[in-house]
Amino acid sequence: MENFRFNAYTEMLFGKGQIEKLPEVLKRYGKNILLAYGGGSIKKNGLYDTIQKLLKDFNIVELSGIEPNPRIETVRRGVELCRKNKVDVILAVGGGSTIDCSKVIGAGYYYAGDAWDLVKNPAKIGEVLPIVTVLTMAATGSEMNRNAVISKMDTNEKLGTGSPKMIPQTSILDPEYLYTLPAIQTAAGCADIMSHIFEQYFNKTTDAFVQDKFAEGLLQTCIKYCPVALKEPKNYEARANIMWASSMALNGLLGSGKAGAWTCHPIEHELSAFYDITHGVGLAILTPSWMRYILSDVTVDKFVNVWHLEQKEDKFALANEAIDATEKFFKACGIPMTLTELGIDKANFEKMAKAAVEHGALEYAYVSLNAEDVYKILEMSL
Amino acid sequence: MENFRFNAYTEMLFGKGQIEKLPEVLKRYGKNILLAYGGGSIKKNGLYDTIQKLLKDFNIVELSGIEPNPRIETVRRGVELCRKNKVDVILAVGGGSTIDCSKVIGAGYYYAGDAWDLVKNPAKIGEVLPIVTVLTMAATGSEMNRNAVISKMDTNEKLGTGSPKMIPQTSILDPEYLYTLPAIQTAAGCADIMSHIFEQYFNKTTDAFVQDKFAEGLLQTCIKYCPVALKEPKNYEARANIMWASSMALNGLLGSGKAGAWTCHPIEHELSAFYDITHGVGLAILTPSWMRYILSDVTVDKFVNVWHLEQKEDKFALANEAIDATEKFFKACGIPMTLTELGIDKANFEKMAKAAVEHGALEYAYVSLNAEDVYKILEMSL
Structure with missing residues (x-):
């Protein structure tokens, strides 16, 4: 066996109704939330409304329309939103794409240059905004790991990056959210x-x-x-x-x-x-x-x-x-x-x-x- | 499946020579170390000397002689040592007994009453000194969990207690330390x-x-x-x-x-x-x-x-x-x-x-x- 360092520190809240714990989890970090999500399925299945209701005492900025293969342009948009609104924590609601995008936004927030540098060279990743996820698709494992994959379509690049600091702090896994998946x-x-x-x-x-x-x-x-x-x-x-x-x-x-x-x-x-x-x-x-x-x-x-x-x-x-x-x-x-x-x-x-x-x-x-x-x-x- | 919260946050450093990282790990918490160990096998196999050499820039207080079924009297002794020497972090070198004992010492440090209360009633456990372990026996899993078992022989009680705050921060697992086990x-x-x-x-x-x-x-x-x-x-x-x-x-x-x-x-x-x-x-x-x-x-x-x-x-x-x-x-x-x-x-x-x-x-x-x-x-x- 090779030597290794294992540190999967994410707090996993698993099961029906765990979403109720969201306010308690988020308030550990502050009041200002970036709510990141994808194409809007969470509006159809009611999760968006549930979250809005639960987080009525927080200040929410939204980043919607994160692509299935998330683009660097969306990351940049997210970084700007976080800076402008002094975001304390990113709430990623979705599958791997939304979570991956949120991770690089969280890293980009603390990085002076262009976020694509952090995809090309993970060594440049320093601090990362805390990431909390609500998982709506079972696939990438991004909810409990350090990895993120971002695409840059103009140069046909889809690259993985990662850092221990990008591991989500808490992930909420309610299997019922998978019921409506195509x-x-x-x-x-x-x-x-x-x-x-x-x-x-x-x-x-x-x-x-x-x-x-x-x-x-x-x-x-x-x-x-x-x-x-x-x-x-x-x-x-x-x-x-x-x-x-x-x-x-x-x-x-x-x-x-x-x-x-x-x-x-x-x-x-x-x-x-x-x-x-x-x-x-x-x-x-x-x-x-x-x-x-x-x-x-x-x-x-x-x-x-x-x-x-x-x-x-x-x-x-x-x-x-x-x-x-x-x-x-x-x-x-x-x-x-x-x-x-x-x-x-x-x-x-x-x-x-x-x-x-x-x-x-x-x-x-x-x-x-x-x-x-x-x-x-x-x-x-x- | 029942609802659950899973959070095994210990940093696991696994493999040959990982002990070299000990100073870097411990200095996250401070200079004052309680070195807790058992019957002295670590003196025979050289681990004690290695640790002393690695930690020459730290202030070490020792708690030795922790029993295979660790006693509440030993916990009390450890709490006193920690208070008297303003210990920042407990380094448990041994198997489950040493780690369990260290966990309750870490909790007892912050508890005004007698440490046995914390064994009888885990709800009384509040803050816990950070625990770092070097594992020398594979058995209890205490190196990566919240549990501790303490004995009080005068009343024939051996009871389990536990708290998420008692989970070790870092555990060093070098399989070579098991070579000399009886x-x-x-x-x-x-x-x-x-x-x-x-x-x-x-x-x-x-x-x-x-x-x-x-x-x-x-x-x-x-x-x-x-x-x-x-x-x-x-x-x-x-x-x-x-x-x-x-x-x-x-x-x-x-x-x-x-x-x-x-x-x-x-x-x-x-x-x-x-x-x-x-x-x-x-x-x-x-x-x-x-x-x-x-x-x-x-x-x-x-x-x-x-x-x-x-x-x-x-x-x-x-x-x-x-x-x-x-x-x-x-x-x-x-x-x-x-x-x-x-x-x-x-x-x-x-x-x-x-x-x-x-x-x-x-x-x-x-x-x-x-x-x-x-x-x-x-x-x-x-």
């Missing part, structure tokens, strides 16, 4: 969670047994409950387990003690940077292709512990069955499973492959990949 | 970890799937690595996984979202309060008896997921195999598996059974138990 978002969210797990599970470090068992348990959670949530959107047990899995999958538990870089996420970030697609969908498409591409004597043993397949002599046949099961699972969840279905062709593959290797340090991944490898994986995903 | 302590430590997992795994809440999968993974960790550590005390992989499992087993991950009281721990506390035995040994002895006693139509399904036994029609036969496997495992680890071997007879069973039910709220356990039930479990453990 099916594709439930499915894409689970694909994102599963991809986070795969990225950390498939790793050169072989002796982090605790972390691997946690990973398998979380994969089994998604496999068990995603179909239930799709069939019965108001199944509390399914929503609760998926929601908790999303936080556990990327709060450091699975990756601590392991070394090396991720694979599918950097490649997907290029897809999103060029075509603005749904992150989880891109990941679901890439994952089986990547798995097939890297299957070898060295990696084969890692593929068999998740799907509880009947053991057989030929371990490559078993691994292929597991990969097929992964692809079938995503398909059954209603995710379009080819780039062609998303209208993406080879036109930018070369540029994307080069950028993925560069941004993602893919030579340090579970199986080292160069631009040619990534090109082939993209081709297999057509 | 075999029985390695085994008893694993039994304690496994008991923590069982206490939370066997629970009336049936839909906390994530938590159950984590529990199964941690049990498998102990089952896999305890025998390795016993055979090869300097096996880093084994020590690292056991050490990390100890923190994960009782930091809130497994119990969040579940309701109800524990069973074997309250019963064991009575054994320790009357006979001052090793906590993990008492737990190992009680566990199979308790399992056999509560096996029923309602509980049978929960027994089969840990030991990877061959499936069979008769699920009671399978459950009994699993219980037998648990007992055999502890025995193979070298733990004396009867109370008789510890020199304990029925003399105090009635008193202990009554006290366990009262202190442990056993009517709210996985299977409700009254004093008569506890008596029978003790009898089965002779």
Whole structure:
């Protein structure tokens, strides 16, 4: 096991009605709130009104319209709002995009230069405004971690950044907020969670047994409950387990003690940077292709512990069955499973492959990949 | 899943040589340190000297001789030392006993009355001095949680207390510190970890799937690595996984979202309060008896997921195999598996059974138990 520092300090308030604690949580920081949210689904499902009522004694400034792949322009707008209104704390209500955007706004508030510097170079992140989140989508784990991904579409850049200071102070997770999610978002969210797990599970470090068992348990959670949530959107047990899995999958538990870089996420970030697609969908498409591409004597043993397949002599046949099961699972969840279905062709593959290797340090991944490898994986995903 | 608040905020510094970060960690709080430790094993293995060298710029007051079942008298002594020397932070170097003792000292420092009040009534715990730990034994999970257990031998009381403010700020976990542990302590430590997992795994809440999968993974960790550590005390992989499992087993991950009281721990506390035995040994002895006693139509399904036994029609036969496997495992680890071997007879069973039910709220356990039930479990453990 590699040496590590683990510090997932977010206060997680989980369950029905936890939103009632919001005033008590926010008043720890002050009266001036930036309320950040996305496209307005929280106005449809009543959450916006609930929050307004609960926070009647606070001064609220709103930043709405945060994009599914949040843009640096929106971050800049948020920083200005925070400065102008002397904001004490950012309340992010939404999924990973809203939370990621809020984190970089919180860092940008204390940074004299342009916020894009903080995305390009996390070392420039200093102080960060306190972040409180109300989660309305289970996917990125941003509610309990240091990461943020921001896009700059004019240069086709979608980059991850992060700092321990960007970890949310408190996150409110009420599984009932997932009841009204469109099916594709439930499915894409689970694909994102599963991809986070795969990225950390498939790793050169072989002796982090605790972390691997946690990973398998979380994969089994998604496999068990995603179909239930799709069939019965108001199944509390399914929503609760998926929601908790999303936080556990990327709060450091699975990756601590392991070394090396991720694979599918950097490649997907290029897809999103060029075509603005749904992150989880891109990941679901890439994952089986990547798995097939890297299957070898060295990696084969890692593929068999998740799907509880009947053991057989030929371990490559078993691994292929597991990969097929992964692809079938995503398909059954209603995710379009080819780039062609998303209208993406080879036109930018070369540029994307080069950028993925560069941004993602893919030579340090579970199986080292160069631009040619990534090109082939993209081709297999057509 | 029940509503819950999860906040395991301890900064965990895990791995070889992490002790080097100690000065940097401690200086966050001040110059005056209470160095708390147990019977002196840290003087034999060199850790004491390392710490003295690292902390040459700090003012150190020592509290040594903390007992395996730490006494309230020692807590009181620690409180006095802290007050007299204006201590800023407590550095607990040891296992659960030293850390537990330090937690209550930290709380006692701010409490005007006698520290035993804080054990009898956790609601009286207010502020707590910051606690930093260096772990030298993998067992209680105290390095990452709010709990403390303190004994008062003149009244045969061993009671648990706790407060979110007693969670250590930073814990240093270097698996190499476990290399010199006596075999029985390695085994008893694993039994304690496994008991923590069982206490939370066997629970009336049936839909906390994530938590159950984590529990199964941690049990498998102990089952896999305890025998390795016993055979090869300097096996880093084994020590690292056991050490990390100890923190994960009782930091809130497994119990969040579940309701109800524990069973074997309250019963064991009575054994320790009357006979001052090793906590993990008492737990190992009680566990199979308790399992056999509560096996029923309602509980049978929960027994089969840990030991990877061959499936069979008769699920009671399978459950009994699993219980037998648990007992055999502890025995193979070298733990004396009867109370008789510890020199304990029925003399105090009635008193202990009554006290366990009262202190442990056993009517709210996985299977409700009254004093008569506890008596029978003790009898089965002779």
